Amino acid sequence: MNAVLSPPKLFVRTVPLRDRAGSLVRRLPEGAALAWLSGDDGIVGWGEAARLEPEAAPAGTPPTDNSRIAQAARWFTGLLEHAEVEDEVGLPGTGLVTFGTFTFAPTSPGSALVVPRVLVGRRGDRAWLTTVTDEPVEHPEELLRPATEPRPVGPLEWRPGSLTRQEWMDAVAGTVGRIRAGELEKAVLARDAIARAQSPVDVRVLLERLRTRFPSCFTFSVAGMVGATPELLLRREGDQLTSLVLAGTRPRGEDAESDRRLGQEMMASAKDVEEHGLAVDSLRAALEPLAAELAVPAWPHLLGLANVQHLATRVHARLAPGVSALDAVAALHPTAAVGGTPTETAMRLIGEVEGMDRGGYTGPVGWLDGAGNSEWGIALRCARVDGSSARLYAGGGIVAGSDPAAEAAETESKFRVMREALADPRG
Numbered sequence: 552m553n554a555v556l557s558p559p560k561l562f563v564r565t566v567p568l569r570d571r572a573g574s575l576v577r578r579l580p581e582g583a584a585l586a587w588l589s590g591d592d593g594i595v596g597w598g599e600a601a602r603l604e605p606e607a608a609p610a611g612t613p614p615t616d617n618s619r620i621a622q623a624a625r626w627f628t629g630l631l632e633h634a635e636v637e638d639e640v641g642l643p644g645t646g647l648v649t650f651g652t653f654t655f656a657p658t659s660p661g662s663a664l665v666v667p668r669v670l671v672g673r674r675g676d677r678a679w680l681t682t683v684t685d686e687p688v689e690h691p692e693e694l695l696r697p698a699t700e701p702r703p704v705g706p707l708e709w710r711p712g713s714l715t716r717q718e719w720m721d722a723v724a725g726t727v728g729r730i731r732a733g734e735l736e737k738a739v740l741a742r743d744a745i746a747r748a749q750s751p752v753d754v755r756v757l758l759e760r761l762r763t764r765f766p767s768c769f770t771f772s773v774a775g776m777v778g779a780t781p782e783l784l785l786r787r788e789g790d791q792l793t794s795l796v797l798a799g800t801r802p803r804g805e806d807a808e809s810d811r812r813l814g815q816e817m818m819a820s821a822k823d824v825e826e827h828g829l830a831v832d833s834l835r836a837a838l839e840p841l842a843a844e845l846a847v848p849a850w851p852h853l854l855g856l857a858n859v860q861h862l863a864t865r866v867h868a869r870l871a872p873g874v875s876a877l878d879a880v881a882a883l884h885p886t887a888a889v890g891g892t893p894t895e896t897a898m899r900l901i902g903e904v905e906g907m908d909r910g911g912y913t914g915p916v917g918w919l920d921g922a923g924n925s926e927w928g929i930a931l932r933c934a935r936v937d938g939s940s941a942r943l944y945a946g947g948g949i950v951a952g953s954d955p956a957a958e959a960a961e962t963e964s965k966f967r968v969m970r971e972a973l974a975d976p977r978g
């Protein structure tokens with residue numbers, strides 16, 4: 552574990568960047584890329600000025616324990632206290648910034664917070680460069696290096712994950728039985744798939760494909776977790792918090808008419824509306840104690856993505872004084888969009904029947920700045936990239952009315968996000 556007691560002194564400088572041309576991804580050198588992108592906006596970073604890897608909790612720790620998030624909050628506060636910050640831009644994502652990924656379960660290794668040495672950001676027509684160094688720097692632009700061309704991923708070999716398709720459908724059927732017997736109301740069950748390339752995967756290729764294919768999603772890369780999630784756990788700017796809850800999935804139609812029909816069918820489906828309602832309720836219950844004001848729409852809307860469409864609810868809150876972004880992340884994780892209802896029962900069932908460690912999949916992933924601004928997605932439609940291998944994850948909400956074959960097909964549409972980022976069918 553990192554030395555939490557004596558953080559290094561950091562010199563942080565943010566300066567405006569005049570050159571806003573091109574994708575932020577093109578700025579990244581090859582290697583451990585850090586990124587949080589939404590269309591053309593976002594932040595990318597590289598190098599490591601500071602890193603924390605919160606230890607996994609011992610076996611037997613309650614599955615809802617979020618002390619790894621509280622530990623990260625203390626660590627970042629300590630860094631800030633020892634940092635000398637000169638910020639000429641003053642936007643969310645300027646000054647000292649840490650990227651972060653937290654595991655779904657407290658007992659899994661893999662949570663990490665990384666403060667990059669160099670960060671480039673863009674928001675609308677403003678762009679900036681932040682450097683984080685051990686000595687003051689006079690010319691931060693000198694730390695910007697021309698990046699190399701991304702390397703194509705090349706041929707892939709696919710292997711099934713921890714469970715075969717049939718074994719996973721059996722787990723879904725067993726879960727439906729337990730839900731019908733009254734043990735719980737909902738559990739989100741996931742599966743994995745493994746891709747092996749012939750050389751280390753250049754994450755920049757994945758980021759560029761994901762960001763252009765899913766401009767309304769959040770494309771991320773933090774400590775090996777790479778993906779494009781549509782689900783915003785929270786965005787905090789000042790005391791305003793926004794969250795986008797998703798649960799309920801249908802494919803996209805072949806044409807506008809069938810697409811509309813599939814969407815309307817989902818809006819009218821008791822099974823999908825129940826599955827979605829449980830996710831909204833869990834968010835509302837977690838947020839209420841932290842909010843001075845809370846607005847939750849009565850009905851979901853449809854959110855169309857390139858591969859699937861979802862039921863979506865956008866929630867707004869004004870946070871009570873003193874509530875930080877990471878306080879809110881710790882209170883909200885895991886929502887019933889990735890765990891279930893009741894939370895503890897669902898998390899124990901997930902641990903029992905999935906046959907794999909989710910790692911950072913379905914955990915919070917995002918960034919935090921020194922002013923308390925922050926964006927955290929839920930790590931969905933993602934993979935853990937480790938050298939030349941990638942472990943892809945996808946899941947779906949199981950309720951009393953779920954059909955195992957339909958759920959397996961749903962995970963396959965969700966896998967497509969990362970399958971096509973790794974092996975673009977359009978060449």
Ligand SMILES: C=C(O[C@H]1C=CC=C(C(=O)O)[C@@H]1O)C(=O)O
Nearest residue numbers: 797798799800888945946947948
């Ligand atoms: C668990 C996943 O999706 C969640 C988020 C949106 C819709 C979901 C659903 O309809 O089941 C899931 O709750 C995943 O993408 O792996």
